[in-house]
Amino acid sequence: xxxxxxxxxxxxxxxxxxxxxxxxxxxxxxxxxxxxxxxxxxxxxxxxxxxxxxxxxxxxxxxxxxxxxxxxxxxxxxxxxxxxxxxxxxxxxxxxxxxxxxxxxxxxxxxxxxxxxxxxxxxxxxxxxxxxxxxxxxxxxxxxxxxxxxxxxxxxxxxxxxxxxxxxxxxxxxxxxxxxxxxxxxxxxxxxxxxxxxxxxxxxxxxxxxxxxxxxxxxxxxxxxxxxxxxxxxxxxxxxxxxxxxxxxxxxxxxxxxxxxxxxxxxxx
Amino acid sequence: xxxxxxxxxxxxxxxxxxxxxxxxxxxxxxxxxxxxxxxxxxxxxxxxxxxxxxxxxxxxxxxxxxxxxxxxxxxxxxxxxxxxxxxxxxxxxxxxxxxxxxxxxxxxxxxxxxxxxxxxxxxxxxxxxxxxxxxxxxxxxxxxxxxxxxxxxxxxxxxxxxxxxxxxxxxxxxxxxxxxxxxxxxxxxxxxxxxxxxxxxxxxxxxxxxxxxxxxxxxxxxxxxxxxxxxxxxxxxxxxxxxxxxxxxxxxxxxxxxxxxxxxxxxxxxxxxxxxxxxxxxxxxxxxxxxxxxxxxxxxxxxxxxxxxxxxxxxxxxxxxxxxxxxxxxxxxxxxxxxxxxxxxxxxxxxxxxxxxxxxxxxxxx
Numbered sequence: 001x002x003x004x005x006x007x008x009x010x011x012x013x014x015x016x017x018x019x020x021x022x023x024x025x026x027x028x029x030x031x032x033x034x035x036x037x038x039x040x041x042x043x044x045x046x047x048x049x050x051x052x053x054x055x056x057x058x059x060x061x062x063x064x065x066x067x068x069x070x071x072x073x074x075x076x077x078x079x080x081x082x083x084x085x086x087x088x089x090x091x092x093x094x095x096x097x098x099x100x101x102x103x104x105x106x107x108x109x110x111x112x113x114x115x116x117x118x119x120x121x122x123x124x125x126x127x128x129x130x131x132x133x134x135x136x137x138x139x140x141x142x143x144x145x146x147x148x149x150x151x152x153x154x155x156x157x158x159x160x161x162x163x164x165x166x167x168x169x170x171x172x173x174x175x176x177x178x179x180x181x182x183x184x185x186x187x188x189x190x191x192x193x194x195x196x197x198x199x200x201x202x203x204x205x206x207x208x209x210x211x212x213x214x215x216x217x218x219x220x221x222x223x224x225x226x227x228x229x230x231x232x233x234x235x236x237x238x239x240x241x242x243x244x245x246x247x248x249x250x251x252x253x254x255x256x257x258x259x260x261x262x263x264x265x266x267x268x269x
Numbered sequence: 270x271x272x273x274x275x276x277x278x279x280x281x282x283x284x285x286x287x288x289x290x291x292x293x294x295x296x297x298x299x300x301x302x303x304x305x306x307x308x309x310x311x312x313x314x315x316x317x318x319x320x321x322x323x324x325x326x327x328x329x330x331x332x333x334x335x336x337x338x339x340x341x342x343x344x345x346x347x348x349x350x351x352x353x354x355x356x357x358x359x360x361x362x363x364x365x366x367x368x369x370x371x372x373x374x375x376x377x378x379x380x381x382x383x384x385x386x387x388x389x390x391x392x393x394x395x396x397x398x399x400x401x402x403x404x405x406x407x408x409x410x411x412x413x414x415x416x417x418x419x420x421x422x423x424x425x426x427x428x429x430x431x432x433x434x435x436x437x438x439x440x441x442x443x444x445x446x447x448x449x450x451x452x453x454x455x456x457x458x459x460x461x462x463x464x465x466x467x468x469x470x471x472x473x474x475x476x477x478x479x480x481x482x483x484x485x486x487x488x489x490x491x492x493x494x495x496x497x498x499x500x501x502x503x504x505x506x507x508x509x510x511x512x513x514x515x516x517x518x519x520x521x522x523x524x525x526x527x528x529x530x531x532x533x534x535x536x537x538x539x540x541x542x543x544x545x546x547x548x549x550x551x552x553x554x555x556x557x558x559x560x561x562x563x564x565x566x567x568x569x570x571x572x573x574x575x576x577x578x579x580x581x582x583x584x585x586x587x588x589x590x591x592x593x594x595x596x597x598x599x600x601x602x603x604x605x606x607x608x609x610x611x612x613x614x615x616x617x618x619x620x621x622x623x624x625x626x627x628x629x630x631x632x633x634x635x
Contacts, residue, residue, distance in 0.1 A: 003419050006416045006419065007413075007416050007417045009416070010412060010413045010415075010416030010417065011413060013412075013413075014402060014405065014409055014410075014412075014413050017405055017409060018402065018404050018405060021404045021405070022404070093398055094398070094399075096360075096365055096395065096398055097395070097398055097399070097400035099364075099365060099383075100363060100364070100365065100388060100392075100393055100400075101388065101417050101418075102385035102386070102388040102389045102417065102418065103385070103417050261383070262367050264365075264366075
């Protein structure tokens, strides 16, 4: 096993141990992740039903249920929150011990991200089932869509994690970074299709969302899983764009990291 | 082969013609400087508004042209008041800060390039920063450390057993870090810093905030570690006792400059030819002429503090005991800030040029 892999698994074991210490808190975070798509579903399905044909942009109640059910799962599995974390680490000086280790701190952050997702599975899976039972989503997913959808979730998670971390690096210049976290979260809500399916947005917004990475973290995997993307070539093109954005994010991380570390001055004395 | 560039290292270069090699100092610092740019404004609401439109910055010269060398196995004490530049220097040597100018090599590497091979060979312990996971037992953090530093299982077990024994850590290993006392936590911090067997140790106030017994234990341990493993150690501390117990050589830093670099005995002779005598009295002694015995540092109610020349400490003590109703009497070394302040005429009393020349004349013999 390579040094990075060994360290990563050690961080993962530690991360899970920490999460288990804070069972109550992580359950509350997980509930917040469930409430979000549930509320969006309630709003959009009510709006659709008030229309004469019972649909908005081709989404009926059952499709909205399927979309937000898929988004509930995708949103949980691809989320990242380092824009909220790193500012605190820099401000408090807790970043210093991490920088003294012979491994990039991003590996510990990635292990922390995964450990939250692993630990909360025992809680969120039953909740997902309950939500599905309540809203009866209309799925039309074939095996290839599900298979590619799972790959898209993994790629979306990697993309969101790396890009979020790149934005978080701004903390090395401006340690009070809470607003950056909010800005990033807002972008995920709107451009990622978490607030509304992108097809329900005005043309110009939909076009703009295609230029940004957020769609490929959330909307694309969700639409694939619910069976809305029917053309395999479109699915493969989406996976390719995800990979391209991941490559851009990694290049961005590598370029910014060394500059950010140079910039880091901690709390000097 | 590269020769050391700083003049103070000349003595460290030993040419052995029969071996045709040159021993290099382990740590070599040449003209290292660090300047921070910090925003500055007056207090008050209006000043806060003004600062939005007209932000003023001040240059803080934390370290100014510091040069020194450290030989393998040496323990060097950094002394100096708060804000002197001790921690900033250590942070540069450990790779946490980029200097504004100057060069340094440690173990043949430039620290701030942060090569992982370099980081594996050093350790920096910051008394005020924890590297342990707050919510988990120390053992969990130790295991993560072992994985990150790629310590083979047997070696980890062996070292951990040794460190646990030397630091008497047995009873606390399984307790959550946040439930430990400060002293217990500090011992765990020391343990984790040493698990990978660092060749160079930077200890930034390792005894801060812990009680006297624990300070002494930590001190003993550091000395023992140095003797057993030949590790090179740079230590900063506010406590003179840490330095006197551990370091033969001290570097005194004030306002970012080296004021003294040499043997500890020379420092004590030069800087602290005084003792502080503190007495508690049983009755009021109005009119007693304390000033005739030494400098009166403090006098309130029935407590008096006197500074007297070292040589006169015994006779003054005898006189005080004979002539006054003394309840309690202690003789101490003056606090380090006080010592340094007096010896160098106080931070404000010595101009930059004078400071430089002092550093050159005293540091030059190393």
